[in-house]
Amino acid sequence: MKIRKASALDTEEVKALWAYCFEKPSDPFFQWYFRELYTPETVLLGEEKGQTACDLHRRPYRLSVRGQVFDTDYIVGVATHPAARGRGYGSELLRSAFHMAAREGKPFVTLMPSAASFYLPMGFGFFVHQWERKTSPEHLAPLGRKPVSCRILSGEEGWQDLAAVYDAYTAERNGFTIRDESSWRSHIRGQLLEGYIALVYDEKGPSGYLFYSLDDRRMIVTEMAFARESGRRGLYAFMAGHRGSIDECIWYEPLDDMSFRYWEDGAEHTYIRNRSFPYMMARLTDPVTAFDGISCSGAAKGSLAFQLVDAFLPENSGIYVFRVEEGKISALKEDVFYSLKCHIEDISGVRLGPDIPEPSFCINAGSLAELFMGAADLPDLSRLEKIRWLTEDRAERDRVLSLAKAMLPKENNWMNEWF
Structure with missing residues (x-):
C-alpha cells in the first residue's frame, strides 16, 4: 500500500x-x-x-x-x-x-477510541477517564444553587467569558488542550450548529458554562467547566430548571472530582448514576523527546534505567536512562553504550560500575504513555503488574519507585475535545 x-x-x-x-x-x-x-x-x-x-x-x-x-x-x-x-x-x-x-x-x-481493543496493541494507553453522570432534573435540583445571572450564547461574542472559565478550570489539571481565540470561535460555531451554550455568573463574574443539546427529552452535556464551586452549583440549577421539558440530564466531570461524597441521600447510588467513562488515549512516538526537559520535584535526585518493549514501533525499543539535572529530567536512549558495556563485561568478567546503569524494570509502550501523561505513576504500574522487574534487589526496587514517583507523579487529567 x-x-x-x-x-x-x-x-x-x-x-x-x-x-x-x-x-x-x-x-x-x-x-x-x-x-x-x-x-x-x-x-x-x-x-x-x-x-x-x-x-x-x-x-x-x-x-x-x-x-x-x-x-x-x-x-x-x-x-x-x-x-x-x-x-x-x-x-x-x-x-x-x-x-x-x-x-x-x-x-x-x-x-478518542471507538474500540480501545483495536488501539491497545498499537501502544496506546488511556490517559483520560471521566465521570458520566445521569439523573432527572428533580433529583439534581437539591444540589444546585441559583446563579446571579445566566445567558445563552447566540454567537461568538462570549468567547472571552468561556475562556476565563476554562483557564480557571484547567489551572490545576493536566493533559488539556490550549485554546486561543481562533479555537474558541471555532468551538462555538461547531456547538451552535445543533446545540446550545449556557453561561452562568456569580458575584465575581463568569463562573461556569455548558455545551449541551436537547434530544428525546434528554439534556446531553458534552462539555462542562466551572471556575468555582458556585459555578458548578449554578450549572446544576440551570439543568434542574428544565424539569417538565426533559426527563434526564447527562453530563461529564473529571475523574478526580469527588463531589459525590457530599451529595444528599446517597444520591450517587440512588438518584444520580455515576460511572467511569473511558475517553482519551495517548501513544508516544518519540520517548526521548517526550520526557527530556520535563520539570520535576526538587526532592527527585538520581537516575533510573529501564527497558522499553515496543512491539508496534520496534525502533523505539531499548534501554532508556532518566537523570535529574537541575530540577529537570534528562532522557537518553542508551542502547549502544549498554550493549558495549555488556560485551566488555562478558569478555572481561569485570563489572564496569554505575556510570552506565543497569535497567531496573521492563515496560511496554502503552504503560509508558500512561506514565508520561500522568494517568499513573510507577508505583501504580508496579502494583498492577504493568512493569516487569529486572532486579531482585528489594532496596533497589524501593529506590526506583520512590525516585520515579518524585520525577513523574500522577496528575489530575482532563481533556474534552470531540473532534
Whole structure:
C-alpha cells in the first residue's frame, strides 16, 4: 500500500469515505467539519492499486502535559474502505502517522477510541477517564444553587467569558488542550450548529458554562467547566430548571472530582448514576523527546534505567536512562553504550560500575504513555503488574519507585475535545 499526504484533488474521495463510515454529507457536522476544519495536508491517505483504501485525519493541537506545552496530532476519522478491510491497512496507516509525527517533533499523539481493543496493541494507553453522570432534573435540583445571572450564547461574542472559565478550570489539571481565540470561535460555531451554550455568573463574574443539546427529552452535556464551586452549583440549577421539558440530564466531570461524597441521600447510588467513562488515549512516538526537559520535584535526585518493549514501533525499543539535572529530567536512549558495556563485561568478567546503569524494570509502550501523561505513576504500574522487574534487589526496587514517583507523579487529567 502506498501512503501519502492527501491533496486538494483527493477531497471528494476523503469526503466519500467519511460519509460511508461516519456522518452523511447532509449532516450539519459533516458540512461544518469540511468547511471549517478540514485541510487536505493534514489527512494521511493509503492507496492500493491507485484507489483510496484508507485514511485518517491528523488534527493539530497543543496540549499541556506536566507543565509543558507540546504540539501533537489528535487522530480522528480513521476509516478503511469496505473493500479493503481485513488486510491490516489501518494499522499500517497508523504506524506511518506515528513516524510522521515523530519527524515533525510531536513526541506523542492522541485519539478518542471507538474500540480501545483495536488501539491497545498499537501502544496506546488511556490517559483520560471521566465521570458520566445521569439523573432527572428533580433529583439534581437539591444540589444546585441559583446563579446571579445566566445567558445563552447566540454567537461568538462570549468567547472571552468561556475562556476565563476554562483557564480557571484547567489551572490545576493536566493533559488539556490550549485554546486561543481562533479555537474558541471555532468551538462555538461547531456547538451552535445543533446545540446550545449556557453561561452562568456569580458575584465575581463568569463562573461556569455548558455545551449541551436537547434530544428525546434528554439534556446531553458534552462539555462542562466551572471556575468555582458556585459555578458548578449554578450549572446544576440551570439543568434542574428544565424539569417538565426533559426527563434526564447527562453530563461529564473529571475523574478526580469527588463531589459525590457530599451529595444528599446517597444520591450517587440512588438518584444520580455515576460511572467511569473511558475517553482519551495517548501513544508516544518519540520517548526521548517526550520526557527530556520535563520539570520535576526538587526532592527527585538520581537516575533510573529501564527497558522499553515496543512491539508496534520496534525502533523505539531499548534501554532508556532518566537523570535529574537541575530540577529537570534528562532522557537518553542508551542502547549502544549498554550493549558495549555488556560485551566488555562478558569478555572481561569485570563489572564496569554505575556510570552506565543497569535497567531496573521492563515496560511496554502503552504503560509508558500512561506514565508520561500522568494517568499513573510507577508505583501504580508496579502494583498492577504493568512493569516487569529486572532486579531482585528489594532496596533497589524501593529506590526506583520512590525516585520515579518524585520525577513523574500522577496528575489530575482532563481533556474534552470531540473532534
